[in-house]
Amino acid sequence: MIKRPEVLAPAGTLEKLQVAIDYGADAVYIGGDAYGLRTRAGNFSFEQMRAGVEYAHARHAKVYVAANIVAHEGNLPGAEEFFQHVQETGVDAVIVSDPALIQTCVLAAPGLAIHLSTQASSCNWETLNFWQDEGLERVVLAREVGIEEIKEMRRHTDIQIEAFIHGAMCIGYSGRCVLSNHMGLRDANRGGCAQNCRWKYDIFDMPQLGQKNDLTSVGPDGKKEAFSMSAVDMAMIDHIPDLIDAGVDSLKIEGRMKTVHYVSTVANVYSAAVDVYMRDPAHYHTDPAWVDDLWKVAQRGMSTGFYYGTPTEQDELFDEGRERPQYRFIGEVQAYDAATQTVTVQQRNNFGIGDPIEFYGPGFTHYAMTLQDLFDEDGNAIDRAPHAMQIVTFHCPHPVRPGDFLRGQRVRRPHQRKTVQHA
Known part of the structure; x- marks a missing residue:
């Protein structure tokens, strides 16, 4: 019997949490006031977490809290109390990547389920088994993993597998980027990403000694973002059967900083797709209306990322203007x-x-x-x-x-x- 996968939606605020669940999400992931990678999202106080958990559990949905920073010296003090307070709110799991924070959570909040963040870049079944032996319940795969690799993982492990299916993709390896640190002194791995890869870049002809200090572009004409380093967005709506058949337990949507419009639309679409597949897998097909709805909230082009091969320059915003929602x-x-x-x-x-x-x-x-x-x-x-x-x-x-x-x-x-x- 085919197991129904969880549709996991982002929730940057309590309102978005409620909307995501109302629009079909089986679970949501949120951030607290510390240890998460979205410091500019509307992160939750412990009281808001508790309210969100009560709302979710009353509707048979789950809540996960992201605490997935890469901890530096000085970041660990206070972590014990943080995880204890999170556990007291009744959340279903925390999402962590740093081994020290994992150990802290295990000791300070025994029994609180831990999911390994995508920041840990898990790409093989041996790694999944290692973390299962350490007591973790689920692994969020690196976004660089392909469908065939997921099938191989499922053959060798029974730990829960979570994979991203929609939303923005980071130009760094599984989000581990230092460009923001270098250019803006904002640590992307501790929640401060300035999204420098989305900036517009160009190549200039440097003036000769003694000439007027004007820079002349030598980039291609007529291309708005010829040297952007940003990837297009992921959209796996056409490949729900592949994900389910490969053994993915949780289909994750990116976007804790996205709008209510985005959260409601994308949760609605993927929940509908999963429901249709589960009713009749043999006759499943992608409804064009689902795709049209996703384009109503799209900001960039879309691709399937690494699922079916290594992305090329066609998967980056080299020569197209940014898509804006219609x-x-x-x-x-x-x-x-x-x-x-x-x-x-x-x-x-x-x-x-x-x-x-x-x-x-x-x-x-x-x-x-x-x-x-x-x-x-x-x-x-x-x-x-x-x-x-x-x-x-x-x-x-x-x-x-x-x-x-x-x-x-x-x-x-x-x-x-x-x-x-x-x-």
Whole structure:
């Protein structure tokens, strides 16, 4: 019998945690106020962790806390208390990479499950067995691992395997990069990455001695990011059967710093895909609507990373402008009155009469329409809803549910998308 894999979504805030679970995620991973690699994400206090755990467990979902820094001298004091407090919140596991922090967690919070972070760059079954012997429950694989390697791992070990399936990919080996340290004195391996690889670079002709000190570009003409070091994003939506058949237990989505729009959309898509596969593996096929939804929140091109071969220059942003989402998050449904066909919405971005809008909700439900009328909270007719978080109503002939989200389509669409896939 095929085991259903977990869909694991990122949650940078308590709101995103709730949204990810509402939109189909089986588990979420979050960060605390220390020891994580996303210091700029909306990390959780212990009280927020506890609230998140209560919300998740009430809906049969799990919560994991990332504590995956590479510890330097001075980083370890306080770790015992951190892991003890994390355990007291009821989280299901912590994600750690540093052996000293792993040992600290084992001694300070016995019984708290530990998952090995992708930062540890686990690429072979011998390594997986080593960590299983050390008492770890799960290993998050290096992003440089291919499908055939995962199959070999599964043949030789029964430890849980987690693998990234969607989102940004680091130009460094499994995220272990020192470019940010070198250029900005911000340690990427202790949560301070400045994402220098995403900057735009060029090659210049240095002026001769005595000439005017102007730099002249000698890079290719007409290419916006000819010398970017940034990889395109990963998207494995077309290969869910390969991942499940290879024995991956947890399908991980990247993006603790991404928006509610991104988290809800991507969790919704991959949950729908896994559900369809589990119902009838023999007749599974990728729904084009899933792919279209992913492009609505995409920021770059997409590829399959290392899963089917070593990426080439086509998997990096050498010669294409950055993709921007065609849609933006504009509101959340608060109520729907079937008798009057009126929907009440809390605004999140400016929208108004004449705009094409789309409702989407858990279970991969969608409904598109053009806005014909709009009223403020007092019932006054208005043309637009320009104020953040304002409550508005309008007529909608199709029933929608509280918690459904609204997208607004951008007038200017980005250039044609490019998807790279290895055979």
